[in-house]
Amino acid sequence: MVEKLYYPEKIYIEKGSLDFPSTRNILKNAYNVPFEIIKNPDDLIETLNTLKDPILEAKKYLLITRQMGEFVKPCPCTTHCIGCNYFIINLYLNCPLDCSYCILQNYLSNPFITVHVNLQRLWDQLDEFIKAQKGRTFRIGTGELSDSLVLDHLTEYSKDLISYFRMKKNVLFEFKTKTVNIQNILQIEPAENIIIAWSLNSSKVSKEEEPMAPSVTERIEAAGEVVKKGYRVAFHFDPIIRYPEWEQDYKQTICFLLEKVNPLKIAWISLGSLRFPPNLKKTIQERFPHSKITYEELVPGIDGKLRYFKPLRIELYMKLVKSIRLNKKAEKVPLYFCMETDEIWREVLKMKPRGKKDVENYLSLPLVFNK
Amino acid sequence: MRKDYLLLKDISLKDERFRISHFFSLDKLLLSIKKVGLINPPMVVFRDSQYIIASGWKRVFACQKLKWKRIPVYILNEQDDKEIFIKILYENLALREYTLLEKAEILLKLKKFRVEERELIQTYLPLLGIPPAARFLEKYLAISKVKKEIKKIIHERNMSFVAVCLLLKFESKEMLFLIPLLKPLGQNKQKELLEDLYELCQRNRISAKDILQLKDIQRIQKDEKLSHIQKAERIRLIIKRKRYPTVFRWADAFQERLKKISWPDEITIKPAPFFESEHLFLSFSFKTRDEFLDKLQKLQAVAQKKEFSEILTHFNG
Structure with missing residues (x-):
């Protein structure tokens, strides 16, 4: 497995972020990359706009800065859908992988690949946050506003995060990635409550819409390696994308996955079909003219996001669930939907979660009690 | 700049280096010139042994239409075409809103006058009320062509x-x-x-x-x-x-089922937009208690039909 690691063309360090151990560590790991100390990244953002593709251009630069607000936030989910009570840690913003469907293209005002280096603030906030969640087991992760591991060779944050969370028994911590950047993870002892998760797709979608990410085969092989090391893993089929041969192609990914990874080591699998705010459609069409994903039957959902017409979504989910459940060992792997309505839960999984608390219990309790 | 009078035939209409408007109606201008004359003379410059229009194409065309022989003009001494164009651009900016096509033409002309792309984006796009981003410049230039x-x-x-x-x-x-x-x-x-x-x-x-x-x-x-x-x-x-073939297939099937159970015309039943929610929406109007009861009776009658339950189950997942 050969990982093409991300190195920026230049590192910008926000003035007050220079004197942090994490900054020194990043500079050490990116010793060939020039850096500049800046007062304010806003001027750089203005310059970027004069370029043809500012989003792509900004990915060439790493911005080291401090998180001045809350590191930990509830995952926003979407209106009218069943949430899962997930919490996100915003250590990184943006991602160099540049997948065509990525919501971050229109979501963040700062387009740079950004790393927050004031980790002590994170640990303090987490201590307080976890203390406040007494009596419940919840899931938290770093993979919402970036890929959890794509910068790990520079930051080595995975080591710090695992060391911190292994002691927090009521927390399930998840790294969510498309990369095979697992060297740091393989170096440290696994823990029961640390989950390494991969976003998966069909090979065709991965090749065409996620060209900068390692192939699906490589991702699944990386998952096999961390399982061998003793970690539990999770998978996210998200976004599931329709095209003429989708059914066969997704089946192939699922078969390969369940062949290479012991299903008993899978903490959960989530399913989410392609969805995005209407204004992202134009961005995808402009930035990825070869991509056909916006030309399927996408209609405004109850939350205003564009998604496949409901019967088409149900068909997608039904077929994927069937492919997963066909494997006897995978019969009990918890499946859940990301941003779907109670109707879809009922129709496809024959479950009636009353709300996000139910989903939280469904996903986290078996992991706690089956230890 | 000096004011003078020129014969219309001495003003070239072929050289369009400063022209940004190609589509306009002369009706109102003709009316105005007929009534009060040409108060605001066009601006011209002398280039290649002839006078060419720097600003005021509409006015020149109107005078032509009115069969004037001589018109008042301002003759600009400025030699730098780019500077003239920019001056006129700013002058007009204060007087009126440029149309989409004019904005496209302005940007194309500025580019031809070798204004740098960066300056076009950062200075001229906002001046024309366009967001300062390269993709907008690209689109406007495409429109101009x-x-x-x-x-x-x-x-x-x-x-x-x-x-x-x-x-x-x-x-x-x-x-x-x-x-x-x-x-x-x-x-x-x-x-x-x-x-x-x-x-x-x-x-x-x-x-x-x-x-x-x-x-x-x-x-x-x-x-x-x-x-x-x-x-x-x-x-x-x-x-x-x-x-959207599947969406329409569903919408047609829904209407078909309604027809099958002879859904009363005066009562409207609609699925949620794109069948996304499980709810159906009903509306009808009435003036009297009897009319209201009549509608309820009709609804009760269709509700008894087996096919009505099928509508509920089929279209709600």
């Missing part, structure tokens, strides 16, 4: 920037096919038609020309009983049905 007959429609139908950008996604030949369809439609429907057609072409890997030559569309095109707007509306709907 479309054929004259297409520009004419853009102007006449006051097409929006979004619709024009969609139109630009088609080849020139296809644009000409599309123009008669767009002409009778309002801004939103133009955008919708172009968007659906483009996405349909992309998904099915066929050209817009091929779609517009389909039998059902051709039949409408040739139907002499239909007005232009009726034709455009019907073709728009056909394209939408082809763009």
